[in-house]
Amino acid sequence: MTASPRIKICGLRDTATIEAMNGLPFHEIGFVFAPSKRRVDADTAASLIDAAKQLQAADGGTPQTVGVFVNPGIDELEAIVAKAPIDVVQLHGQETPEFCRLVKISLHKKVWKVFSIGKDGISAQERVSAYAGTVDAILIDTAGGGTGQTFDWQVISAYQEAAAAIQVPLYVAGGLNPGNVEELLAGNTVDGIDVSSGVETDGRKDIEKIRLFVRKVIER
Structure with a gap:
């Protein structure tokens, strides 16, 4: 059995689903602040983060909380983080290296x-x-x-090599679900995987699909 990658479950919007994730060996839980049908405001995210920090996740620890943003301003980030104390700022837009450094320094x-x-x-x-x-x-x-769509997985090895060269992990997202994650991991070495729409039913997180996805990853 190969080592399992880290698992991030993204786009959570309700406390009940988060509470039901207790005991699952995942590592990160994501909340979307960018324009999206999964978007939450800072006040809602604060209560969801409180629930997440009560969980026992991978290795018996609490999951890291991740906020998802697209081209935010530093003032916007500071305002949201003041209310919703996420651990990680995930940037999906055209953010420059200089902006990423500013976020690390300013928001810690x-x-x-x-x-x-x-x-x-x-x-x-x-x-x-x-x-x-x-x-x-x-x-x-x-x-x-x-989008729920995959990309050409042949590029993964190049990104894995590039991420290793700057000494950071590589996470793969994009259309992953319980039906294809084993195929992805059979053909690629990655440090982490990120799932959102692939563990939903009718646009809402489905705890049974979350459990199945995690099991497919760790029982390979």
């Missing part, structure tokens, strides 16, 4: 930078290397994010 939070996989022709090494020393993880996702 970990920063994850997300790259959308499209057809722009820019190499993984070129994209990732610019963020050396400014981020704590790299995440790759299908262009558009939250």
